[in-house]
Each structure stands twice: as C-alpha cells, then as structure tokens.
Amino acid sequence: MLGRDIYESEHHTTCAGIAYHCDTLPQETAMTVVARQFALMTEAGYDNLVTSCITSFGNYTEILETWRLFPELEAKIRENLWKACRREFEKPKYVAHASDLMYKLRGEIAEHAQYQLVSRSTGEPLRVVEHIGCHYSKMFPHKGVGGAEYPCVLSGMAETWGGRVIDYPERRHCCGFGFRQYFVKANRGYSLSNTHKKFESMEPYHPDMIITNCPGCPYFLDRWQYVISEMNGKTYGQNGYGIPVLTYEELAGLVLGVDPWDLGLQVHQVAVEPLLDKIGIPYDPARKYLGLDEKKIMTPGLPTSLKCC
Amino acid sequence: MDFGFKLNPSSAVNLDTVDRARYDRLVQLEPDALTCIGCGSCSATCTAAPWSGMSVRKVILGLQRGQDDEVDSMLSRCMLCGKCTMVCPRGINTRHLILTLCRLNRKGEIVR
Numbered sequence: 001m002l003g004r005d006i007y008e009s010e011h012h013t014t015c016a017g018i019a020y021h022c023d024t025l026p027q028e029t030a031m032t033v034v035a036r037q038f039a040l041m042t043e044a045g046y047d048n049l050v051t052s053c054i055t056s057f058g059n060y061t062e063i064l065e066t067w068r069l070f071p072e073l074e075a076k077i078r079e080n081l082w083k084a085c086r087r088e089f090e091k092p093k094y095v096a097h098a099s100d101l102m103y104k105l106r107g108e109i110a111e112h113a114q115y116q117l118v119s120r121s122t123g124e125p126l127r128v129v130e131h132i133g134c135h136y137s138k139m140f141p142h143k144g145v146g147g148a149e150y151p152c153v154l155s156g157m158a159e160t161w162g163g164r165v166i167d168y169p170e171r172r173h174c175c176g177f178g179f180r181q182y183f184v185k186a187n188r189g190y191s192l193s194n195t196h197k198k199f200e201s202m203e204p205y206h207p208d209m210i211i212t213n214c215p216g217c218p219y220f221l222d223r224w225q226y227v228i229s230e231m232n233g234k235t236y237g238q239n240g241y242g243i244p245v246l247t248y249e250e251l252a253g254l255v256l257g258v259d260p261w262d263l264g265l266q267v268h269q270v271a272v273e274p275l276l277d278k279i280g281i282p283y284d285p286a287r288k289y290l291g292l293d294e295k296k297i298m299t300p301g302l303p304t305s306l307k308c309c
Numbered sequence: 310m311d312f313g314f315k316l317n318p319s320s321a322v323n324l325d326t327v328d329r330a331r332y333d334r335l336v337q338l339e340p341d342a343l344t345c346i347g348c349g350s351c352s353a354t355c356t357a358a359p360w361s362g363m364s365v366r367k368v369i370l371g372l373q374r375g376q377d378d379e380v381d382s383m384l385s386r387c388m389l390c391g392k393c394t395m396v397c398p399r400g401i402n403t404r405h406l407i408l409t410l411c412r413l414n415r416k417g418e419i420v421r
C-alpha cells in the first residue's frame with residue numbers, strides 16, 4: 001500500500017529471545033539462531049533488517065553490540081552457524097524496529113488515511129494511551145526514537161493521525177509481561193498486579209484506546225482486563241467495556257481503511273466495536289467470526305463481568 | 310474464578326492523601342527527627358528487632374507514609390533499652406523520640 005520493498009521469509013524463526021531471557025539457553029545459542037536470520041537476509045539480497053517484535057529488536061541490537069565489542073565471539077558464532085547449517089551471513093547495515101518505519105511514514109499514512117482518530121459525535125480527538133515495549137529503548141536508549149525517557153515513536157503516530165496522547169503517572173511502567181514473571185505460574189500474580197497498577201493509574205484519564213509497539217504488551221494489556229474483571233468485577237472502559245488495545249500496525253490499518261475483521265481485531269479479548277463506533281469505521285457484526293473463505297471460526301464464550309459485543 | 314494466581318494488593322503510597330499530622334507534631338516536639346538519614350543503625354543494634362520487627366528507621370518512614378497501624382505495632386514492642394540512641398550517627402535521642410511519639414495520638418494530639 002505504501003510501496004516499500006519488504007521481503008518476508010517463510011524460513012524465519014524465533015529470535016530465541018524468550019528462551020534467552022528465561023535463562024533456558026545460553027546467549028551463544030541465541031546468537032547462532034540470530035546469525036541464521038542474518039543469513040536469510042543476506043541470501044535474499046537485502047542489507048537492512050526490520051523486526052516487528054520489541055524483544056527481537058533488543059536481542060539483535062544486543063548481539064550486534066556484543067560482536068562489536070568481542071569480535072572473537074562473532075567469529076565463533078560464524079563457525080557455529082556453518083557447522084549447524086552451512087550458512088554464511090553479512091551483518092545488517094541497519095536494524096530498525098517496524099514502529100520506527102511506521103513513525104517515518106506516519107505523514108504518508110495520514111495522507112492516505114480514510115479515518116482520523118477523532119470522535120465522530122463530538123469532533124474531539126480520541127484520548128490515546130501509548131505504551132512503549134521495554135526492550136525498544138530502555139536497553140539501548142539511542143536506538144529508539146526519543147530515547148528511553150521521551151520515546152515519541154507511538155505518540156508521534158497517534159498525534160499525526162488525529163489523536164491526543166494522554167500522560168499518566170505509570171506511563172513508562174512495564175506492561176506486566178516480563179518473561180519470567182509470566183511463564184512461571186507461581187509468579188503470574190506479580191505480572192497481573194503490575195498491569196493492574198497501570199490500569200488504575202490511567203483510568204482517571206478515561207482513555208479511548210491503548211496502543212503499543214510490542215507484540216507482547218497488547219496481549220497482556222488486553223487479556224489481563226478480562227482476568228481483573230473476573231477476579232474483582234472491575235472494568236476500565238465506558239459502560240462496562242474494557243479499554244481497547246491495539247498495536248500500531250492495527251491502528252495504521254484502521255486509519256487506512258482496512259476491514260477490522262481482516263486485521264484480526266475479533267480475536268482481541270476487549271471488544272473493539274465501541275472504538276470503531278466512535279471513529280465511525282463501518283463493520284459487519286455478522287462477519288466477525290468468519291475467517292478466510294467466509295468459513296466460520298469458533299465463537300468465544302462471554303465473560304462474566306467484562307462487556308463484549 | 311480461580312486462575313491459580315491472585316491480584317496482589319498494591320504497596321504504592323499516595324502522598325497526596327496521607328495524613329501526616331502525627332509526624333508533623335513529632336517534628337515540632339522533636340526537631341531532631343528531621344536529621345534522620347535513614348541509615349538503619351538503630352534497627353541493626355536493636356535487641357528486639359530480630360523477633361519483634363521494631364525499627365526506629367521504619368517508624369519514622371511509616372509516620373511519613375501515614376502507616377499508623379504498623380507504627381503503633383512497632384512502638385508497642387520497644388523495650389526502651391536505649392541502644393539505638395547510643396549508635397545514632399546523627400546524635401538523635403531516639404529513645405526520647407519514641408517516648409514522645411507514644412504520647413501522641415494519630416491526630417498528633419498529646420494524650421498522655
């Protein structure tokens with residue numbers, strides 16, 4: 001739609017960041033997996049790498065920085081990769097996160113936009129909470145747009161597309177994912193409490209939506225609203241609904257006029273229909289749970305407290 | 310619904326809503342309290358601390374945070390031996406501070 005040369009390989013795998021941060025494999029193994037991704041890039045004839053995952057972005061950046069400081073380690077990984085799968089690679093000239101690209105193209109997207117982040121009924125900008133994934137700029141501040149203190153990658157998009165970003169006390173708090181906090185069930189209450197703290201902090205500002213630039217954050221900000229509602233009956237949106245949580249890709253798709261169900265918004269826990277109604281984006285409720293080729297996908301059960309459409 | 314984990318209560322303190330009347334009155338009566346640097350020497354030397362949880366450092370912090378229940382609980386366990394006074398690097402008469410504090414109710418009024 002925006003005319004960029006993007007190549008996506010079907011051979012791409014995990015970056016091993018999850019296992020690395022959970023301490024289930026050593027960094028050298030993660031480095032070899034990443035070296036294979038670089039080999040795929042090299043074989044496809046590209047020089048630059050774009051990643052849509054925040055942890056992958058942090059992982060790639062960390063590995064390239066480690067190799068810069070310890071070239072002998074890079075040589076060892078090259079040897080590991082050759083022994084494992086007979087591949088060689090060039091290091092990418094530039095590693096970018098996909099939200100950096102979207103930030104760069106935000107003006108172009110606004111020119112093509114069919115909808116603005118403005119309330120259709122009041123004409124007021126929608127109130128947007130932006131959440132930056134921790135591994136985007138907290139590990140290497142100079143790699144993120146705006147650094148660790150004032151990352152503007154999402155707020156820039158939201159404001160360009162018509163919204164108003166709201167500030168709140170726990171704005172830079174973690175989403176609650178934190179691999180070890182979540183994957184160990186005994187620690188999961190810590191993850192939930194963490195996200196709860198954010199919701200309690202943003203609630204007085206009545207946000208219309210939350211946007212994130214990490215694939216993990218929206219999962220937790222979305223699903224934990226359901227869990228909190230089941231535990232203590234509390235909901236954070238208007239009229240018993242939750243606060244819709246979108247990734248920046250989904251938001252860009254919406255303003256560009258892509259059908260909400262083609263974007264996959266029906267698999268969100270928190271209903272997005274109130275947000276679509278506010279913006280004035282049309283949708284067909286009958287198509288909500290129709291997948292490819294109009295085949296019916298499963299319809300989820302309804303929560304006890306959280307209102308869903 | 311039981312998910313197998315729970316929502317832990319937040320330990321955040323909202324300083325805008327905390328009633329610090331008792332602490333403010335203490336500072337009027339014992340200005341030395343303002344010189345406390347929270348080093349914890351008093352807690353380290355306290356004979357009762359290991360089994361009672363008494364800590365002058367935590368008492369002052371608790372007053373600043375409006376945690377009156379915790380403060381009263383700790384004060385009730387102090388044996389007034391005065392060892393904390395001997396080790397305080399700022400020379401605060403912590404024993405006298407505790408005695409003064411015991412005379413104040415939660416509104417900062419002298420009741421004893």
